Amino acid sequence: MSCLIGLRKSAGLPKSREPMSEPIRLLHFADLHVGMENYGRLDPTTGTSSRVRDFLDRLDEVIEYALEHEADLVIFAGDAFKNRDPKPTQQREFARRIKRLADSIPILLLVGNHDMPGMVAKANSLDIFRALDVPGVIVGYKPEGRVIETRRGPVFLAWMPYPMRNRLMSREEHQGKSIEELEIALRETVSVIVRNFAKEADGYEMPRVLAGHFSVAEAEFGSERSVMLGRDVAIFTSVLADPRWDYIALGHIHKHQSLNQDGYPPVVYSGSLERIDFGEEVEEKGFCWVELARTETRWSFVPVASRSFLTVRVDVRETQDPTAAVLAKLEGLPLADAVVRVQVKLRAEQEAALREREVEAVLDQAAHFSIIREVESEARSRLGGLAPETLSPLELVERYFQSRDVEEDRLSALLTKAEGLLREETGPSR
Ligand SMILES: [Mn+2]
Structure with missing residues (x-):
C-alpha cells in the first residue's frame, strides 16, 4: 500500500527532482566506556586518569567527523560508561559533548548493559537526558520504534536496548525454568520484538534502521568478555538480517565486524573506540559512516586515533x-x-x-x-632450552616420554598411537 502511495507521489514530481533524494547520512558508534582507567596515569592537575581523557578524545573525534561531514542522524549503540555509577566529572564531560552534537544532529543514546542498573526502578546512567528532555536526544531505554525527521528526509528507527530478563519477562514466565530454558525464552522474546519491528518498518517508504545492544550468536567476541556482567543472551543473525531493514547498528561486542556480508541489510558492530586490554592490540578501532537509502544502503568503517x-x-x-x-x-x-x-x-x-x-x-x-x-622453570628447562610453544603437540609428547626414560621401541609404539589420537582430535572439529 504505502509503496503505491510513494510511487504516485514521485510520479507527480517534475523530472528534475529524480532520483528521489540524496542518501541520509548516518554515523554509528558504540561502546564508549568512559571511565576505564587501566593503563592510565593520574593527571595531578585534573585528578583524572589519562585514559579517561583518551576515551573522551575519541568521542570528540566522532563528533567532529559527524559535524564536518554533515551527518543527519547519529546512533550511539550503547555502553556510555564503564559502569552504572559514572563519576560526576565523567558524566559532565560526556553530556557536554552529546549536547554539542545534539544541537545540530539528532542522536539516539541506546542503553547498554553497563548503563543499566539491575533494578527496574533505578535510573540508568543516560536517564538524565530523558529527565531534562534534551532536544535532539532520544534515550533508548526500552524497545521502541518511530519516524525520525532529518535534514535529508525521514528515517524509521527502531531500537532494542540491552535485553534484561527482569524487564522483558514477567515473574510467571521465569518460574520453574532452568537457566538454559530462561535463556531460550529470553532469546525468543527479543526475536519476537525484533520481528515485530521489521513488520512495522515495512509500512514506511523510507530508510529503516534497527539499533541494538546485545550479542549476536555468530559474532566473534572481543575484550567485552573481560568486562561483561553476568550471562548474556545471543540473537541469531538470521533474525536481524531481514531485507525489510536497511541497516542494523549494533553495540556490545567491542570487535568491529560485519555479519551479513553476502546479504542485505548490513548487520554491523561498529566496535569500541579505544582499546581496553592487550587482547585488542591488533584490532582497528573506529566507527561506521552509513549512506542510508531504501534497499541500497552503503557503509564504511572510519578508523580513529585510538591509543x-x-x-x-x-x-x-x-x-x-x-x-x-x-x-x-x-x-x-x-x-x-x-x-x-x-x-x-x-x-x-x-x-x-x-x-x-x-x-x-x-x-x-x-x-x-x-x-x-x-x-x-625447571620443568621447562627439561625441554632442552626449547620453548614449549615452539614444539608441536607430538613433539611435546615425545619429550614427555623421554623425560620418563621410556625405552626406544616402546617410545615409537606410543608415539604412533599418540599421533593417531592427535589426528582424531584435530580432525573435523575446530
Ligand atoms: Mn555492552
Whole structure:
C-alpha cells in the first residue's frame, strides 16, 4: 500500500527532482566506556586518569567527523560508561559533548548493559537526558520504534536496548525454568520484538534502521568478555538480517565486524573506540559512516586515533647480556605514547643481570609500560632450552616420554598411537 502511495507521489514530481533524494547520512558508534582507567596515569592537575581523557578524545573525534561531514542522524549503540555509577566529572564531560552534537544532529543514546542498573526502578546512567528532555536526544531505554525527521528526509528507527530478563519477562514466565530454558525464552522474546519491528518498518517508504545492544550468536567476541556482567543472551543473525531493514547498528561486542556480508541489510558492530586490554592490540578501532537509502544502503568503517597497545617479547635465555638484548629489541619500535608491555623470557640465574632501570629509561616515552619477567622453570628447562610453544603437540609428547626414560621401541609404539589420537582430535572439529 504505502509503496503505491510513494510511487504516485514521485510520479507527480517534475523530472528534475529524480532520483528521489540524496542518501541520509548516518554515523554509528558504540561502546564508549568512559571511565576505564587501566593503563592510565593520574593527571595531578585534573585528578583524572589519562585514559579517561583518551576515551573522551575519541568521542570528540566522532563528533567532529559527524559535524564536518554533515551527518543527519547519529546512533550511539550503547555502553556510555564503564559502569552504572559514572563519576560526576565523567558524566559532565560526556553530556557536554552529546549536547554539542545534539544541537545540530539528532542522536539516539541506546542503553547498554553497563548503563543499566539491575533494578527496574533505578535510573540508568543516560536517564538524565530523558529527565531534562534534551532536544535532539532520544534515550533508548526500552524497545521502541518511530519516524525520525532529518535534514535529508525521514528515517524509521527502531531500537532494542540491552535485553534484561527482569524487564522483558514477567515473574510467571521465569518460574520453574532452568537457566538454559530462561535463556531460550529470553532469546525468543527479543526475536519476537525484533520481528515485530521489521513488520512495522515495512509500512514506511523510507530508510529503516534497527539499533541494538546485545550479542549476536555468530559474532566473534572481543575484550567485552573481560568486562561483561553476568550471562548474556545471543540473537541469531538470521533474525536481524531481514531485507525489510536497511541497516542494523549494533553495540556490545567491542570487535568491529560485519555479519551479513553476502546479504542485505548490513548487520554491523561498529566496535569500541579505544582499546581496553592487550587482547585488542591488533584490532582497528573506529566507527561506521552509513549512506542510508531504501534497499541500497552503503557503509564504511572510519578508523580513529585510538591509543596503540604494543607487546614486545624478548627471549634472552641464550644471550650473555639480557639488558642489552632487551634494549636492542626495543630500538626503533613505536613506543612513544603507546601502552607497552615487555615480556622477557629468562633463566633464573639471569635475573640479576636484567637491569630494569635501563629498560625503563627507554620506555619512559610510552604512555604506560610494564616489564614482565618470565623466569624459566625447571620443568621447562627439561625441554632442552626449547620453548614449549615452539614444539608441536607430538613433539611435546615425545619429550614427555623421554623425560620418563621410556625405552626406544616402546617410545615409537606410543608415539604412533599418540599421533593417531592427535589426528582424531584435530580432525573435523575446530
Ligand atoms: Mn555492552
